[in-house]
Amino acid sequence: MDRAWWSLQRRDDAALGFTARDGGYSTGDFQGLNLGAHVGDDAETVERNRAEVLDTLARMSGARALRPVFMNQVHGAEVRVITEVAQLDEPTPATDGVVTTLPDVALFTLVADCVPILLYDNAAGVLAAAHAGRAGMVAGVVRATVNAMREVGAASIEAVVGPAVCGRCYEVPEHMRAEAAAAEPVSAAVSWTGTAAIDVAAGVVEQLHREGISLSWLPGCTKETDRLFSHRRDGRTGRGAGVIARVQRRD
Numbered sequence: 001m002d003r004a005w006w007s008l009q010r011r012d013d014a015a016l017g018f019t020a021r022d023g024g025y026s027t028g029d030f031q032g033l034n035l036g037a038h039v040g041d042d043a044e045t046v047e048r049n050r051a052e053v054l055d056t057l058a059r060m061s062g063a064r065a066l067r068p069v070f071m072n073q074v075h076g077a078e079v080r081v082i083t084e085v086a087q088l089d090e091p092t093p094a095t096d097g098v099v100t101t102l103p104d105v106a107l108f109t110l111v112a113d114c115v116p117i118l119l120y121d122n123a124a125g126v127l128a129a130a131h132a133g134r135a136g137m138v139a140g141v142v143r144a145t146v147n148a149m150r151e152v153g154a155a156s157i158e159a160v161v162g163p164a165v166c167g168r169c170y171e172v173p174e175h176m177r178a179e180a181a182a183a184e185p186v187s188a189a190v191s192w193t194g195t196a197a198i199d200v201a202a203g204v205v206e207q208l209h210r211e212g213i214s215l216s217w218l219p220g221c222t223k224e225t226d227r228l229f230s231h232r233r234d235g236r237t238g239r240g241a242g243v244i245a246r247v248q249r250r251d
Helices: 043-061 085-089 134-139 141-151 174-183 200-210
Strands: 005-011 014-019 067-069 079-082 097-100 105-111 115-121 126-132 158-161 188-190 196-198 214-217 240-246
Touching (some): 005 158, 014 043, 043 105, 043 240, 097 105, 097 141, 105 115, 115 141, 115 200, 115 240, 126 240, 134 141, 134 200, 141 200, 174 196
Parallel strands (some): 067 105, 079 097
Antiparallel strands (some): 014 240, 097 126, 105 240, 115 158, 188 196
16 A cells, blocks of 8 residues: 555654555546545545555554544635544535644545645644645635644644645646736746746745745656646546644553
């Protein structure tokens, strides 16, 4: 199963990773480890793929099992905060960020070109996952997620930014680049063919830096890399994920 990960890391009390397309049980347009239940893939197959990912994180964290938390992603800046177990059974609201103080849960952000962001404060026991596309970056999902973490006690947040479509491959109309640049100037880019483009990940990283967040940024362009799902490259396709869980302490 480890071959299905683009990156799998342990950061003290946090186990986190970004999945690749390798492995998994999906076929056809969704070939590989598709984790998206909303794209038209067979539901049982998606659940099987998700179970494989959860099993890997559970073994890494020492947990018997992990409760998955997915978002109803809408390219906005709303953030869900989960501090009680009962909230895990509530209907999933439309959000692009999720924060928890609970152990034994795995937070997922699903992507196929957008920027997956995983955040943690091990001392405070606060984890988060965020989904930032162009619209979410402009709307401020990064700041909203960081603020939500701070409201439940996080004080020393670190982040890992996963692979996304690069600025050279995210060609857009000029007015879209202008809108993104107005929100985050570093996101303005030029495509391989010299047309207007947006580097969403660069904008996200700048926003994290502005919030004083220590981070690492993993290389990889989803459109240029067959091992990653890309909507811009393939159209109908699956979804990869960034996923984070709290590691069990072994005293």
